[in-house]
Amino acid sequence: MTTSSTPPQQTPADATPIRIGALVPLTRPGWTEAGRHLLAGLELAVADINDTRRPAGSPLELLVRDTAADPHRAAAAVDELAGLGVQALAGEYHSVVARAAATRAEALGLPFLCSSAVLDTLTDDTATWVARLAPAQSHGWRIYADFLLAAGHTRIAVAAEPSLYWACGTRILRDHLTPHGATVTELDARTLTPHALCDALADSRATALLILAGHPDPAIPIVTAVRRDHRLTGILIGAPAGQPEFTDWATQLGDAGTAIPFLRYLPDSLTPLGARVEKTLHERLARAPSFVAFEGYDTITVLAELLHPDNQNGAHTTPPWQYVTAKGTRGQIRFSRTPGNSVWQWAWPPVQIADRDPAQPDSFRILHTG
Numbered sequence: 550m551t552t553s554s555t556p557p558q559q560t561p562a563d564a565t566p567i568r569i570g571a572l573v574p575l576t577r578p579g580w581t582e583a584g585r586h587l588l589a590g591l592e593l594a595v596a597d598i599n600d601t602r603r604p605a606g607s608p609l610e611l612l613v614r615d616t617a618a619d620p621h622r623a624a625a626a627v628d629e630l631a632g633l634g635v636q637a638l639a640g641e642y643h644s645v646v647a648r649a650a651a652t653r654a655e656a657l658g659l660p661f662l663c664s665s666a667v668l669d670t671l672t673d674d675t676a677t678w679v680a681r682l683a684p685a686q687s688h689g690w691r692i693y694a695d696f697l698l699a700a701g702h703t704r705i706a707v708a709a710e711p712s713l714y715w716a717c718g719t720r721i722l723r724d725h726l727t728p729h730g731a732t733v734t735e736l737d738a739r740t741l742t743p744h745a746l747c748d749a750l751a752d753s754r755a756t757a758l759l760i761l762a763g764h765p766d767p768a769i770p771i772v773t774a775v776r777r778d779h780r781l782t783g784i785l786i787g788a789p790a791g792q793p794e795f796t797d798w799a800t801q802l803g804d805a806g807t808a809i810p811f812l813r814y815l816p817d818s819l820t821p822l823g824a825r826v827e828k829t830l831h832e833r834l835a836r837a838p839s840f841v842a843f844e845g846y847d848t849i850t851v852l853a854e855l856l857h858p859d860n861q862n863g864a865h866t867t868p869p870w871q872y873v874t875a876k877g878t879r880g881q882i883r884f885s886r887t888p889g890n891s892v893w894q895w896a897w898p899p900v901q902i903a904d905r906d907p908a909q910p911d912s913f914r915i916l917h918t919g
Contacts, residue, residue, distance in 0.1 A: 566610040567856050569595075569849070570630030572623055572641040572650055579618035580764060582795045583642045583841050587664060588613065589833050590845025591639060593826065598853050609853065616641060620649035627653040627661075636856055637662065639848045642841065644668040644686070644714045651679045651892065660868045662852055663892070664844040668714060672891045680870045680884050680893035682844055682851070686714075687721050687889060689812050689900055692919035693789045694725040696810065696902050697757060699917075702785060703731040706755035708738040708746055708762055708771055715761040718789065722759070738762040743774035750781060757785040760809075764792045769801050776805040787811070794839050794903075799910050807907040810916055813840045816879050816899035817918065823878030847877035 571591050574584040591611060599608045612635060614626035623646045627638065638654055638661040641647040647666030654661035655672050661679045663671060667686040672679060697705060705726065709715045723733040734753045736746050738761070750758055758775060762768045768788070775781050788811045792798050798806050819827060826846050830838035854875045855868060870884040870893040884893040902917040 564607045567607050568610045568612055568633065568635040569852055569856075570626070570633075570635040570638045571611050571613045572616050572626060572638060572646075573613060574618050574642055574646070575615040576617045578763075579616060579646075580642060580795075582797050583665070583839070584615075586795075586834065586839045586842040587640055587642055587845040589830055589838070590826075590842040590847075591664075591849055593829060593833065594846040594849030594853075598849065607858075609849070611849075616643070616646050616650075618643045618646055620646050623647075623650040624653045626650070627657065627659070631657050631659050636660070637852050639852060640664050640845065641666055644671075645712060647671060648713075651676065655679055658867075660852075660855065662848050662855075664848040665841055668717060669889050670891045674891065675886075676892045677867050679891075680851075680868070680895075682847055682882070682895050682898065683814060684897050684900060685887065685890050685894060686717055688897055689814075689919075690718055690721040690789055691725050692900050692917070693787070693810075693812055693902060694722050695919070696917045697787070698726065698729055698731065700785070702757040703729070704734075704753070704755045705731060705757045705759065706734045706736055706750055706753050707759045708736045708741075708750075708767075710738050710762045710767070714790075718761055738767050738771060743767070743770045746771060747774050747778045747781060750775070750784070751778070755784065757787060759787045759789060760792065761790065764795075764798065765801060768792055769798075772802055772805060772809070785810075791840075793905055794841075796836060799905060804907065804910060807905040807910050810902050810904045813901050813903055814879070814898045815840045815843070815901055817915075819843075819878055820876065820880060822876060826878050843878045847875070847879065847882060850877055851875045851882055 573588045595609045595611050616623040642665045644666040647663050648671050651671040655676045655678050663681040665683050667683050669685045760768050786809045791811045793809050793811045830842050854873050875882045887894045887896050900919040903913045906912045906914050
């Protein structure tokens, strides 16, 4: 899919648009609902910024490319967008896909602000041109591990698919939990049927099962099987990657999808900008916006500052990420270097652990903040 959205508003004839390439998963096997929320946030921010710049100044123009959760497709899109003269890249939800895009953007010397992906090592080496809004996986998942410990869970199983993202998540959990006397048992979500996984889970005597697997398959069948297995009554199901945030989860699982804690990156209260953005996004999406939509909006807000004429001069041969600050929907945004993180990082976005309320599945309960 190749689209160009948010055409320039009325501006002086000599105002050359500032083009930003957007990488978004809009078709399967990508997580399309997350992609739609991300794109909605990106597009709204472009429209808002263009409205404030009219009638003077260069408008922003968003060139959208569908990654479909394919790293090779994302890397090719980076090359294409660079050839079209974009001045920066934005977006992407899937961590492994974002890693491919970040690697290519770094090689081309093209600024890339990653909206949502969390892998600590988005690039093999320390990046100059790449920055990120979402917290590093090690930061958020350690908070999740502390939540499990505080709830008394020391026998934990993970139903994981083989991928870099899930493997890193499992390692972070094990490294953080083991010193506290906890154990982490790995169950292969790709080779075990849901019934066989339930058998293994019952044998493990785990009190918590974490779903480290894709949505809808195999996550939905696993949750369904566990909820129906009388041997596993009372076991906590968790989904740190955030699958229950989206309505697809609630639609497919109903009551079985409630009381499953997940990570999301929202504050207790949005900023005044965030409150206004939330209202508009709700109208555009016809549902409450997820944290991913706010990540999209904040991404464009930051890039508008980075690409502002006052920041563009001959002395800058690399993006001045460390000097960029922006008032986002979830707080003040600024970037720094953090240990073990290969890119410039907002340290840190607000972190919540939430779940869907069994009494009102369309509502969320905030269980923990970090």
